[in-house]
Amino acid sequence: MKNVKIGIxxxxxDEYAPLVEAVDCLSVKEYKYFNRKAIEFNxxxxxxxxxxxxxxxxxxxxAATHLADIGCTYILNYGLSGGxxxxxxxxxxxxxxxxxxxxxxxxxxxxxxxxxSQKYIYEADELLLKAAQSAIGxxxxxxxxxxxxxxxxxxxxxFLRDTFDATTxxxxxxxxxxxxxxxxxxxxxxxxxxxxxxxxAYSNYNEMNLLEGQTLSQIFLKVLNALCDEVSI
Numbered sequence: 257m258k259n260v261k262i263g264i265x266x267x268x269x270d271e272y273a274p275l276v277e278a279v280d281c282l283s284v285k286e287y288k289y290f291n292r293k294a295i296e297f298n299x300x301x302x303x304x305x306x307x308x309x310x311x312x313x314x315x316x317x318x319a320a321t322h323l324a325d326i327g328c329t330y331i332l333n334y335g336l337s338g339g340x341x342x343x344x345x346x347x348x349x350x351x352x353x354x355x356x357x358x359x360x361x362x363x364x365x366x367x368x369x370x371x372x373s374q375k376y377i378y379e380a381d382e383l384l385l386k387a388a389q390s391a392i393g394x395x396x397x398x399x400x401x402x403x404x405x406x407x408x409x410x411x412x413x414x415f416l417r418d419t420f421d422a423t424t425x426x427x428x429x430x431x432x433x434x435x436x437x438x439x440x441x442x443x444x445x446x447x448x449x450x451x452x453x454x455x456x457a458y459s460n461y462n463e464m465n466l467l468e469g470q471t472l473s474q475i476f477l478k479v480l481n482a483l484c485d486e487v488s489i
Contacts, residue, residue: 260487262480263323263331264306265316267428269293271335272308274473289322302484309428312404313356316428320435330384330442330487333432334476336450337424338407341417343396348475349423349447350388351400354378354430357416358403368419378433381442384483388444391482392475398423400445402430413452424449446479448472 266272272293276284279297287294293308305328309319316333323331343349355369355377362368370376389395401422407413416422429445436443448471 260301260330260484261303261305261326261328262483262487263320263326263328264304264480265319265323265331265333265428265432266306266308267311267316267335269308271472272306275306275477278473278477289319292319299481299484302487304480304484312427313402313431314404317431317435320432321439324435324439324441328441330381330444330483331432331436332384332443332476332480332483333429333445334472335426335428335445335447336472337400337426337447338413339449339452340401340413340422340425342398342423343449345449345451347449348392348395349400349449350380350385350395350397351424351429351445351447352380352385352397353399354380354433354445355399355401355420356403356430356434357401357420357422357425358405375434375437378430378437378443380433380444383486384442384444387482387486388446388479391479396423400424400426400429400447402426402428408451444479444483446476448475 276295282297284295284297287296287305289307296305307319309315320331359369399422401416401420407425424447433443
């Protein structure tokens with residue numbers, strides 16, 4: 257496949273910086289995206305643009321829209337997530353479904369997270385999921401719930417588990433997935449569980465963010481190389 261371009265959306269700078277360091281040997285160029293950090297490089301014949309968008313759904317959706325507008329054929333994301341169910345701290349997860357847990361029109365008759373005349377449960381691309389799974393081995397799948405709120409309460413965590421059968425929570429994935437769905441662009445997210453989304457989640461997240469950023473970027477880079485092999489054939 258020719259003219260393949262992969263876009264990557266990364267929210268937190270501490271998650272973004274280790275990837276920049278890891279790909280330094282690939283003739284990395286700075287890429288201009290408003291006032292945010294971004295780079296461009298090639299893996300094999302695949303052009304890759306990675307944007308450090310900032311935390312939250314608006315930032316993530318804006319970056320994803322930009323990547324769609326410049327012709328990215330695939331959009332990827334990686335980062336840390338809170339663990340809701342079936343996962344432990346430090347575990348790698350490849351979510352296969354995404355929804356916005358803080359979108360609420362139930363007061364006028366809609367289901368939780370349902371958007372009028374719009375899809376509200378998004379899915380990861382099966383080809384990308386398969387390639388990523390082959391690259392990193394066995395890992396958990398499940399539903400990633402996304403909202404503009406850091407979940408750090410056992411009560412909130414249990415609500416997300418019981419209401420949405422959620423596996424992980426974060427602040428970007430469903431927003432990116434929504435843009436990709438509207439633009440018909442295959443999407444994949446790789447997440448590392450930083451905490452249990454309970455009362456000590458904030459301190460556990462900070463610890464994982466400082467200690468595991470390098471590990472996360474190396475795992476993602478392994479997936480990225482595998483995807484470049486897959487899509488450049």
